[in-house]
Amino acid sequence: MRENSKCPASLLKLADSIILINNRYSFTHKNNIMTQDEQKRAVAQAAIQHVPFDCIVGVGTGSTANYFIDELARIKHKIRGAVASSEATAHRLRSHDIEVMDLNGVDELPVYVDGTDEITEYLHMIKGGGGALTREKIVAAVAKKFICIADKSKLVNILGKFPLPVEVIPMARSYVAREITRLGGQPSLRHGFITDNGNMILDVHNMQILNPVELEATINQITGVVTNGLFAKRGADVLLLSSDDGVRTIVV
Numbered sequence: 090m091r092e093n094s095k096c097p098a099s100l101l102k103l104a105d106s107i108i109l110i111n112n113r114y115s116f117t118h119k120n121n122i123m124t125q126d127e128q129k130r131a132v133a134q135a136a137i138q139h140v141p142f143d144c145i146v147g148v149g150t151g152s153t154a155n156y157f158i159d160e161l162a163r164i165k166h167k168i169r170g171a172v173a174s175s176e177a178t179a180h181r182l183r184s185h186d187i188e189v190m191d192l193n194g195v196d197e198l199p200v201y202v203d204g205t206d207e208i209t210e211y212l213h214m215i216k217g218g219g220g221a222l223t224r225e226k227i228v229a230a231v232a233k234k235f236i237c238i239a240d241k242s243k244l245v246n247i248l249g250k251f252p253l254p255v256e257v258i259p260m261a262r263s264y265v266a267r268e269i270t271r272l273g274g275q276p277s278l279r280h281g282f283i284t285d286n287g288n289m290i291l292d293v294h295n296m297q298i299l300n301p302v303e304l305e306a307t308i309n310q311i312t313g314v315v316t317n318g319l320f321a322k323r324g325a326d327v328l329l330l331s332s333d334d335g336v337r338t339i340v341v
């Protein structure tokens with residue numbers, strides 16, 4: 090065991106002991122209590138081990154994905170580039186000098202790493218709290234492996250406490266809202282928000298989602314819906330879940 094003088098100050102602050110193995114930091118936490126941000130960083134670091142050498146990486150959106158981007162920057166010389174699931178992610182990748190590629194020119198995406206708003210033990214998710222659900226779903230569809238990174242607050246038994254985002258074509262928003270109400274949900278327009286695709290978001294409250302695969306398909310069939318934030322037909326393949334005890338890997 091040895092401390093490394095080049096170790097980032099942020100890590101020194103939260104770590105009890107730090108070991109450098111194969112150029113990677115491994116650490117135990119002071120008092121074993123991690124804040125939510127520290128847990129996000131821990132899963133982001135764990136996800137790096139799932140990035141194959143010389144590949145193009147699919148990168149998600151949100152605060153947890155941002156930690157992953159910062160970790161990816163440390164190994165940027167080992168990857169060919171990245172596909173971004175939002176303009177915000179593309180901007181952050183470029184700020185680290187990581188090349189952002191057009192998905193249309195990419196025929197193989199071995200891995201997609203992204204956060205979530207809720208996830209079950211079956212690795213079904215609600216995503217889109219940041220409004221990036223459609224591009225996230227497209228990148229996830231292309232990727233061979235979807236690695237979800239989350240702190241323990243995101244793990245739920247039943248999806249639906251977090252309002253389900255639905256991206257809609259603006260002229261269809263009232264019609265879609267009425268149809269969703271018929272399905273038992275309470276949609277509310279995300280005021281002042283326009284997606285990267287120029288559309289609007291309805292956040293659907295009070296839906297206890299017992300059959301996410303079926304509901305995902307049903308909502309997507311409403312005319313005017315671009316997509317909804319249920320990732321059930323194509324859920325995650327691997328969940329890296331952090332808690333005070335460390336990072337757990339869950340596979341279905």
Ligand SMILES: O=C[C@H](O)[C@H](O)[C@H](O)COP(=O)(O)O
Pocket residue numbers: 149150151152153154203204205206216217218219220221222225
């Ligand atoms: O549109 C946003 C994405 O679906 C995010 O993955 C999701 O909202 C989780 O974000 P965070 O990591 O900030 O909780």
